[in-house]
Amino acid sequence: MKEVQKIKIALPVLFSFQQTLSFLDRGFDECLYVLTNNSVAKRIELSDGEGVIRISQVKKWLEVILYKDKITRRDVNEVRAFVIDWFDMDRDIKPFYALLKKHKILNHLVYDYFGSRLIGIPNLFEALCWAIIGQQINLTFAYKLKRALVEECGEKTRFEDQVYYAFPSPKSLFNMDRDVLVKMKFSRQKIMYLYTISNAFINNDISKSLLQNCKSKQARIEKLTDIKGIGIWSANYVLMKCLRDVSCITYGDSGLNKAIYILFATDKKPSKEAIDSVFKDFKGWESYLNFYLWKTLGSRL
DNA sequence: CCCCAGGGCCATA
DNA sequence: TATGGCCATGGG
Numbered sequence: 001m002k003e004v005q006k007i008k009i010a011l012p013v014l015f016s017f018q019q020t021l022s023f024l025d026r027g028f029d030e031c032l033y034v035l036t037n038n039s040v041a042k043r044i045e046l047s048d049g050e051g052v053i054r055i056s057q058v059k060k061w062l063e064v065i066l067y068k069d070k071i072t073r074r075d076v077n078e079v080r081a082f083v084i085d086w087f088d089m090d091r092d093i094k095p096f097y098a099l100l101k102k103h104k105i106l107n108h109l110v111y112d113y114f115g116s117r118l119i120g121i122p123n124l125f126e127a128l129c130w131a132i133i134g135q136q137i138n139l140t141f142a143y144k145l146k147r148a149l150v151e152e153c154g155e156k157t158r159f160e161d162q163v164y165y166a167f168p169s170p171k172s173l174f175n176m177d178r179d180v181l182v183k184m185k186f187s188r189q190k191i192m193y194l195y196t197i198s199n200a201f202i203n204n205d206i207s208k209s210l211l212q213n214c215k216s217k218q219a220r221i222e223k224l225t226d227i228k229g230i231g232i233w234s235a236n237y238v239l240m241k242c243l244r245d246v247s248c249i250t251y252g253d254s255g256l257n258k259a260i261y262i263l264f265a266t267d268k269k270p271s272k273e274a275i276d277s278v279f280k281d282f283k284g285w286e287s288y289l290n291f292y293l294w295k296t297l298g299s300r301l
Numbered sequence: 302c303c304c305c306a307g308g309g310c311c312a313t314a
Numbered sequence: 315t316a317t318g319g320c321c322a323t324g325g326g
Contacts, residue, residue: 131307138306141323187321189310231309255307294307 001052001159003071007064007080014093016115017057023119028139031147031165043157043164046078050166052159053079067159088117088244096285100292103281105263109292118291120241124208125201126167127242128227131234132193148184152176170201193229200227211243240287248287249279259293
């Protein structure tokens with residue numbers, strides 16, 4: 001970390017960095033970034049090696065400080081692209097807000113979460129593993145599992161009295177001893193799914209570019225759900241959080257069910273038709289509505 | 302002790 | 315196609 005470089009990104013309209021920070025800081029035991037009152041820092045993997053970035057707001061700009069041994073022009077471009085992707089800063093969400101404002105029941109969400117963007121998981125392997133880890137268990141426990149995994153086999157950087165972890169690589173996860181994962185309290189199913197996904201990445205059966213090159217959304221869903229452990233919920237979750245597809249609905253999601261039940265007085269587990277009727281006024285913005293509905297449940301789901 | 306968590310797979314009918 | 319059991323643990 002011998003060199004330092006400041007990178008400025010202009011704030012888009014309808015973007016709130018405070019909302020971004022409050023989403024990242026939901027009281028869960030997150031291990032892949034470090035928060036302060038007004039900044040977030042994380043380890044970043046770049047083509048020319050790893051570094052640490054710290055992001056804060058300075059007036060009308062996002063200021064990203066990159067710490068790295070030797071900083072290249074390519075590093076700077078990649079960091080800028082990473083942050084824009086992570087916080088979904090390139091998207092014009094005016095059309096979404098227009099739809100929200102005229103909705104009878106949901107219009108207050110504009111003001112409750114003003115400038116809140118769909119925060120992503122740019123790393124596809126991490127997004128898929130996180131979908132597996134989070135299935136069927138409460139998020140508090142899911143974050144504990146993730147931390148155990150990351151601390152065991154994620155690469156780390158020590159910088160200014162802090163440890164910054166990378167999410168494990170497919171190879172390092174694949175090579176983890178089964179018993180170690182059992183001791184961490186992963187279920188046998190989750191362990192098998194994680195191995196399967198790791199192996200798929202190692203063999204290049206799945207990658208972000210392979211998904212991006214699929215002809216249709218349906219083809220992407222099929223490619224994802226071909227993987228054992230990835231069902232319809234996980235596929236939509238990953239397309240939303242990693243591929244930045246804004247037209248996804250996480251069918252089967254307990255949090256989504258709960259939000260719709262509370263706001264629309266449906267069954268506790270609303271039918272697909274009931275869910276679709278909520279989303280029908282938000283064509284092309286389903287992922288954003290999905291994300292905002294999650295937010296209505298509060299910091300802890 | 303019960304039920305359910307940001308599900309999905311498999312067996313059965 | 316639909317339904318029920320199973321997974322592992324923790325919180326309510």
